[in-house]
Amino acid sequence: MSDTAVSAAATVIDGKAFAQGLRGRVAAAVETLKRDHGLTPGLAVVLVGEDPASQVYVRSKGKQTVEAGMNSYEHRLPETTSQDALLAKVAELNADPAVHGILVQLPLPAQIDAQTVIAAIDPNKDVDGFHVINAGRLMTGATGAAAPLVPCTPLGCLMLLKHHLGNLSGLDAVVVGRSNIVGKPMGQLLLAESCTVTTAHSRTRDLPAVCRRADILVAAVGRPEMIRGDWVKPGATVIDVGINRIDPAGDASGGGKSRLVGDVAYDEAVAVAGAITPVPGGVGPMTIACLLANTVTAACRAQGLTPPDLGAG
Ligand code: GUN
Numbered sequence: 001m002s003d004t005a006v007s008a009a010a011t012v013i014d015g016k017a018f019a020q021g022l023r024g025r026v027a028a029a030v031e032t033l034k035r036d037h038g039l040t041p042g043l044a045v046v047l048v049g050e051d052p053a054s055q056v057y058v059r060s061k062g063k064q065t066v067e068a069g070m071n072s073y074e075h076r077l078p079e080t081t082s083q084d085a086l087l088a089k090v091a092e093l094n095a096d097p098a099v100h101g102i103l104v105q106l107p108l109p110a111q112i113d114a115q116t117v118i119a120a121i122d123p124n125k126d127v128d129g130f131h132v133i134n135a136g137r138l139m140t141g142a143t144g145a146a147a148p149l150v151p152c153t154p155l156g157c158l159m160l161l162k163h164h165l166g167n168l169s170g171l172d173a174v175v176v177g178r179s180n181i182v183g184k185p186m187g188q189l190l191l192a193e194s195c196t197v198t199t200a201h202s203r204t205r206d207l208p209a210v211c212r213r214a215d216i217l218v219a220a221v222g223r224p225e226m227i228r229g230d231w232v233k234p235g236a237t238v239i240d241v242g243i244n245r246i247d248p249a250g251d252a253s254g255g256g257k258s259r260l261v262g263d264v265a266y267d268e269a270v271a272v273a274g275a276i277t278p279v280p281g282g283v284g285p286m287t288i289a290c291l292l293a294n295t296v297t298a299a300c301r302a303q304g305l306t307p308p309d310l311g312a313g
Contacts, residue, residue, distance in 0.1 A: 010238075010273040013160050018313050019285035022159070023068060026292045029308045030069040033299065041299035042071035043101040043127065043291070044093045048086060048112065049079035054105045061103070061288055068292050073099060083112045087120050094122040100299035101127035103291065124301060127294040128152065129185065138188045145301060149294050154186035155311075156286025157218060157239045158193070163313045164275050165216075165237060169194040172213050176200045176227065176263070177220035182241055186218055207231070219263035229268025238276040240264040241283050 033039040043065045047058045058074065065072035075089060086104070093102045102125045108114050118126070123133035129151040137148035161168060173195040177183035187199045200210050202221075211217055211231040219227050220241035232238060242263030248256030262279035270276055277283055293310045300307040 010270045011275040013164055013275050013277045013282060015160060015277055015282040016285045018160060018163060019289040021313055022289040022310060023064065023292060025310045026296055027068045029296050029310060034069070037303060037305065039299060039303055040071055041100050041295050042073060042098045043103065043295045044073040044075065044099045046075045046077065046089060046104045048077045048081050049109050051107065058105055061291060064288050064292060070295060071098065079109055083116065086112055086117055090117060090120045094125065099125065100302055101125055101295035103128050125298055127291055127298055129294070130180065138185060141192055149298060150189065151181055151185045152287045152290035152294060153182050153241060153283065154189055155290045157186060157241065157283055158189045159311045159313065160239065160277065160286065161216060161237065168216070171195050171215040173216040173218070174198045174200055174211055174214035175218045175220065176211065179220065182220040186220065190216065221263050223263055224261050225265040227264040227269065229265060229272050232269050232272045234272055235274040238264055238269055238273045239283060240277050240279055243279060243284055
């Protein structure tokens with residue numbers, strides 16, 4: 001072989017297969033909890049209104065919860081539901097001992113303040129990990145009974161990274177995006193793994209140069225194919241959180257087929273990266289699998305049991 005750099009195509013990180021394995025480990029843990037402790041974890045999902053994408057998500061969550069052997073409680077409330085009525089529903093679920101996890105599907109209608117509703121969820125049942133108590137526990141590195149419930153999408157990204165790379169200590173990680181749901185908790189998780197973390201965002205100067213420093217590049221901006229191949233350091237591990245639906249160009253009738261793309265220009269990045277998650281089939285399937293894992297974690301803690309380590313694939 002000559003000295004010229006020969007770029008092998010990146011390893012494609014199969015999130016779909018990993019998520020399937022994780023759901024299998026969740027189902028096995030549920031079986032053990034039922035047999036040894038008479039405990040069936042229960043997940044309550046609340047959907048307000050008729051947002052079509054939310055309806056699809058909620059249906060999938062309910063189906064996968066049941067497939068894992070857990071109890072699923074679905075609460076559908078009308079679009080016109082008042083904030084007080086939703087808070088009353090949350091209070092009812094907080095008090096229900098059969099419910100170990102509560103998820104209020106976002107976005108919520110305009111008359112309801114999401115932060116107020118999230119703040120009303122019992123932090124120990126907050127399987128989304130969105131409550132400030134869980135955000136604070138994550139930031140401060142709380143462990144044992146005080147360990148946080150971690151937001152599902154970044155938790156899934158971390159599982160894929162550890163599975164692929166093993167020890168992350170000392171690696172340069174760049175997270176593009178600073179949302180409370182993905183970017184901020186992702187940065188905290190990588191910091192806890194002793195990465196050197198940069199959180200970049202829309203105001204970051206010379207974003208391509210910042211990204212090129214990354215051994216681990218996590219894209220969570222919600223902008224189709226924004227991260228180009230020449231922003232990726234050769235050999236880097238690229239995690240693409242974006243799920244963007246692109247309508248076919250020039251087809252005003254809408255008759256053509258739309259397709260899903262990530263926040264990373266995949267065809268360019270795959271030639272440079274060491275490993276990369278595809279869209280679809282990368283991070284996406286991990287989110288619900290991690291929701292099921294968080295429900296098992298919450299159920300165990302509610303009973304004073306040590307939760308199983310489900311993340312190691
Ligand atoms: N809407 C889109 N993703 C999510 C999520 O992870 N949790 C909740 N509660 N709502 C969402």
